[in-house]
Amino acid sequence: MATQSSTREEDLVNKLKTRFPDAIKGSKIEGNHRITIPFDKDKLLDIAQFMRDELGFDHVKGVAGVDDPTHKKIEVFYFTGSFSKPEIEDLIVVLQAELPRDSPTIASAVSVWESAHFHERETFEMFGVKFEGHPDLRKLLTLDNWDGPPPMLKDIKFPEMGQR
Amino acid sequence: MYEGIKHIFKRTFTLKYPYQKVLLPKGFRGRHILYMEKCTGCGICAWICPERCISFVQAADGKDHPQNPENRFPQYWYARCCFCHFCTDYCPTGALDYSPDYELAEYDRELLVWSPERLSKVPTNVGNYRSAFHGNNGSMGVTYEPVEKQPKT
Amino acid sequence: MTANLDQTKTPAPPIVIAAAKEPSTLDVSVGPQHPGSGHLRMLIRVDGDYIVSVDPDIGYVHRGCEKIAEYRTAVSNIPHLERPCIIDAIHLNWGYVLPIEELQGVVVPPRGQYISTIAAEMNRIMSHLYWLAINAGVFSGHTTIFMYAFGDRDLFIELAEMLTGARLTYSFLPPGGPRRDLPAEFKDRLLKLLDYFERRLVEYDRIFFSNPLVIARAKGIGTLKREEAIKLGLTGPVLRGSGVKYDVRKVEPYGAYADLDFEIPTFEEGDSYARFLVRFEEMKQSIKIIRQALEKMPKGPIARKAPLIIPEGEAIARVESSRGELVYMVKGDNSDKPSRVKIMNGSFRTLIALPYLLRNVHVADMPIIYGSLDYWPVEADR
Numbered sequence: 001m002a003t004q005s006s007t008r009e010e011d012l013v014n015k016l017k018t019r020f021p022d023a024i025k026g027s028k029i030e031g032n033h034r035i036t037i038p039f040d041k042d043k044l045l046d047i048a049q050f051m052r053d054e055l056g057f058d059h060v061k062g063v064a065g066v067d068d069p070t071h072k073k074i075e076v077f078y079f080t081g082s083f084s085k086p087e088i089e090d091l092i093v094v095l096q097a098e099l100p101r102d103s104p105t106i107a108s109a110v111s112v113w114e115s116a117h118f119h120e121r122e123t124f125e126m127f128g129v130k131f132e133g134h135p136d137l138r139k140l141l142t143l144d145n146w147d148g149p150p151p152m153l154k155d156i157k158f159p160e161m162g163q164r
Numbered sequence: 165m166y167e168g169i170k171h172i173f174k175r176t177f178t179l180k181y182p183y184q185k186v187l188l189p190k191g192f193r194g195r196h197i198l199y200m201e202k203c204t205g206c207g208i209c210a211w212i213c214p215e216r217c218i219s220f221v222q223a224a225d226g227k228d229h230p231q232n233p234e235n236r237f238p239q240y241w242y243a244r245c246c247f248c249h250f251c252t253d254y255c256p257t258g259a260l261d262y263s264p265d266y267e268l269a270e271y272d273r274e275l276l277v278w279s280p281e282r283l284s285k286v287p288t289n290v291g292n293y294r295s296a297f298h299g300n301n302g303s304m305g306v307t308y309e310p311v312e313k314q315p316k317t
Numbered sequence: 318m319t320a321n322l323d324q325t326k327t328p329a330p331p332i333v334i335a336a337a338k339e340p341s342t343l344d345v346s347v348g349p350q351h352p353g354s355g356h357l358r359m360l361i362r363v364d365g366d367y368i369v370s371v372d373p374d375i376g377y378v379h380r381g382c383e384k385i386a387e388y389r390t391a392v393s394n395i396p397h398l399e400r401p402c403i404i405d406a407i408h409l410n411w412g413y414v415l416p417i418e419e420l421q422g423v424v425v426p427p428r429g430q431y432i433s434t435i436a437a438e439m440n441r442i443m444s445h446l447y448w449l450a451i452n453a454g455v456f457s458g459h460t461t462i463f464m465y466a467f468g469d470r471d472l473f474i475e476l477a478e479m480l481t482g483a484r485l486t487y488s489f490l491p492p493g494g495p496r497r498d499l500p501a502e503f504k505d506r507l508l509k510l511l512d513y514f515e516r517r518l519v520e521y522d523r524i525f526f527s528n529p530l531v532i533a534r535a536k537g538i539g540t541l542k543r544e545e546a547i548k549l550g551l552t553g554p555v556l557r558g559s560g561v562k563y564d565v566r567k568v569e570p571y572g573a574y575a576d577l578d579f580e581i582p583t584f585e586e587g588d589s590y591a592r593f594l595v596r597f598e599e600m601k602q603s604i605k606i607i608r609q610a611l612e613k614m615p616k617g618p619i620a621r622k623a624p625l626i627i628p629e630g631e632a633i634a635r636v637e638s639s640r641g642e643l644v645y646m647v648k649g650d651n652s653d654k655p656s657r658v659k660i661m662n663g664s665f666r667t668l669i670a671l672p673y674l675l676r677n678v679h680v681a682d683m684p685i686i687y688g689s690l691d692y693w694p695v696e697a698d699r
Contacts, residue, residue: 033569034633059550061644062661079633079644079661083547083561090568092633092644115550118668119661141376141698152384161216161388190500193482214393248396248488253496262482 009035009091012055019050033090041076041097041106048078048112056085057093060109063119065127067153072101074127078109078116099129108134126152188264193247195265196240198283200229202259205236209251209260217244218251225281231257237280242268263287342369347683349377353451354687355694359671363680371675373668375698382699386658391417391627394655396488402662402696404447406487407433407440408638413658414492415571415634416647421492421624427573429494429619434573435507435610436480436489437636438603439473442514444639445596445603446470452688453593454525457534462525469517472510479503494620504611511604518601526597535590539674539686542587551670553641553663554599555690558592560585565637576613579606589689596691626653640664640691664697 013027013035023043028036039047051057061079068075078095082088097106108131109116120131121140128150131137142151149155188194200223210218220236229235238251252260265287270276342364349358356377362369382401386394398413399406411433418425425433450466453459474484479500481487489496525531541551546559556563564581566574582598584591627649635644641663648657667690674686 058547061550061552061642061666062659064646064657064659064661066648066657066659077646077659079646083556083563089563092635094633113550114548115666115669118665139376141379143376151381156384158388161385189479189482191482191497192478212390212392214389214396246396246486247483248486249482250392250396250488250491254392 008088012088012091012093013037015055016047016050020047023047034092034094036094036096038096038098041099044095044097044107044109045112047095048109051080051093052112056088057082058084058113060113060116060119061092063109063116063123065123065129065152067101067127069101069154073098074101074104074129075099076104076106076123076129080113104129105132106130107132108137110134126150128153191262192264192266193249194263195242195247195268195278195287196249196252196283197261197263197286198238198280199259199261200225200227200237200280200284201231202257203229203232203237203280204257204259205232205234206256208254208256209238212250212254213245214248214250215244215246217241221279223280238283239280240278240283242276242278243273349374351694353455354692355696357692357694357697359675361675361680361683366679366681368675368678368680368683371672373671375668375694377698378695379698383658383660387654387656390653391625391655392491394658395491396486398658398660399486399488400695401660401699402444402638402640402664402693403485405440405444405639405696406485407437407489408636408643409662410488410490411437411572412634412636412638412643412645413647414490415636416632416645417492417627417649417655418623419632419634420628420630420647420649421626423493423621423623425494425621426618427615428498428617430573431610431614432495432499432619433490434577435607436477436487436495437572438606438610439477439507441639442600442603443470443473443477445600446473448596448639448688448691449521449525452691456684456688457531459525459528459531462521465517465521465524469514472513476503476507476510479506491623493623496620498619499614507607507611511607515601515604518597521597526593531593532590534682535593535685535689536588538589538678538682539689540586540588541670541674543585545673546587549669549673550666551641552666553637553639553691554592554595555641555667555670557581557583558595558689559587565635565642569635571634571636573610574606577606577609579609589685592689592691626651627655631657638663640693640696641666660699662696662699664691664693667692668697 009029013029016037017024020043023040025038025040057080059081061081064077064079066075066077076097076099080093080095081091099106104127106129108120110120111133118140120134121137123129124131124137125139125142139146205220207220210220218238218240221239223229223235223237249262252262342362345361345363347359347361349356351357358374358377360372360374362371382398386398389397395410395413399409402409446466446469450463454462454466477487478484480503481489481497541559543560546556546561560583562581562583567581579602582595582602584594629649629651631646631648633644633646635642643663644661646659647655650656670690671692675683678686
């Protein structure tokens, strides 16, 4: 029933918007299974706590960073899902935060979602995003003595691989 | 214990390699065959190659190729090729083909660069194999729906 | 040096409590090179025969997969992105083309979906046979099952070679649908192989899964309770072995799975033996899926020609690979190359279970726990 499932997603978005009216900056619902919600990065812990306790999103599938040098920002995406509640188990809710490119910092979600532990370490190493409050923030995948810029930023280019 | 003992009485499957070779199926992804009379030098194979192992050189066989105005043909660097055969599938004229030739080892690294003339030779060193050429319609049994009927979903 | 994941209430053996008061532990590096499963370094802190804590130090096979993916065209990316877990190549390939097809607006015809499904389930059987041979077999010392499982896996590989042309590196699903149709004798040979394989699964049960030695080594070891598995965000057979019935093929069906009838094996105990049994049962379910798909295969075209440009936007899609839920996010910017490819695979999410489970256990339990998690280091490192 198409109308019923779109109200399920709209329901979730409305609950978030009523609880955090100024921190949620909009929403995008695609199809039946994807909701994208840009939010204000300072309110991460409150939103995460609300999503875990009230709405039932109990784990994070991944944390992605996207570099955008033209708009001078780095976006951090949290892909959250639910295993425990069958009525929302097919949704992926993507929380998007925008961080300034010169000094990207955001609070760590590990206190709420423990599954974000290694994903945040990888985003720290690849994009230079500092997660404050992470219990063990150090390099994960690159060499121990790598001291260059964060590898996934668009500053590092490989001209021998062709045009980008 | 019983499982182990009953295998003593089964025959072995080992092939004595240089004298007996595996029967390869049709469309096995070995090295490429280039039909020089069909290649137009468009460059799609080089663009789509994931390993960038195709470059273009002038043909040196002395023949006239009217369909290829700039007389440029692909040259393969087999040290890089991953044998995905996207070049074969995406070639618009069907100038590339599969072959069951997998014995490409050389003693000199330079010999791994295959010129277009060397590529156009049909392999004869592959022992007994079923016919593995996909024919010249370039499709391996694939049918596409015509472009006008694709729904806009 | 250790990650702060100390949230268990399991009582430590007295020897470990005594050891914590005096520094008598030894740091052992379970070295970066493992010819069996892939290269992963675990720094283990042992006290006598007990592992006190472990710190996984991954990254030995990291090669910047996501960065390189931005320099290749959408189709050229396929051989590149299927290499992280090459024994499970169809799933990694399929998960990558689903967002691209969504962005381009290309719908694969039904016959193409069925062919992709059959190839994917064959790949799942092959990947589980590799797991059975190496991770469950060789790591626990059982080399007979190693030879049996690899022998049977080779029969499946020959069939995949008949279908796609390559033994392991298929690159079979560009955007728009499969590259080739089923060859003429493929269906009969596959059905014959499935009958043979079902008889072999009975043999596997007799020599491995009901083997009292394996049961003694694996039962009750490395227990993950249901709430812990959900909280740690695990996925795949590890999650289903702890009692959570979650499978992307049922939750968000893709391909032909919506029309096919199969079950999701789930076990409640959460120990290593339950995880072994989940994969064993999944192989049986895969046989059932392939048989139904071969019977119900519709006729018609198998593919659509897809454009060679990725339009602007971003799309997220997921498939159920052999190691868990594989989520891809592809962001395009109207050029032929994607501007960001993010891969979230089952092995990387299983990484968090390693420091959690390898605590207060014997050193000899480590291969069993590690094998039951089916952690593929190359996939996790990308």
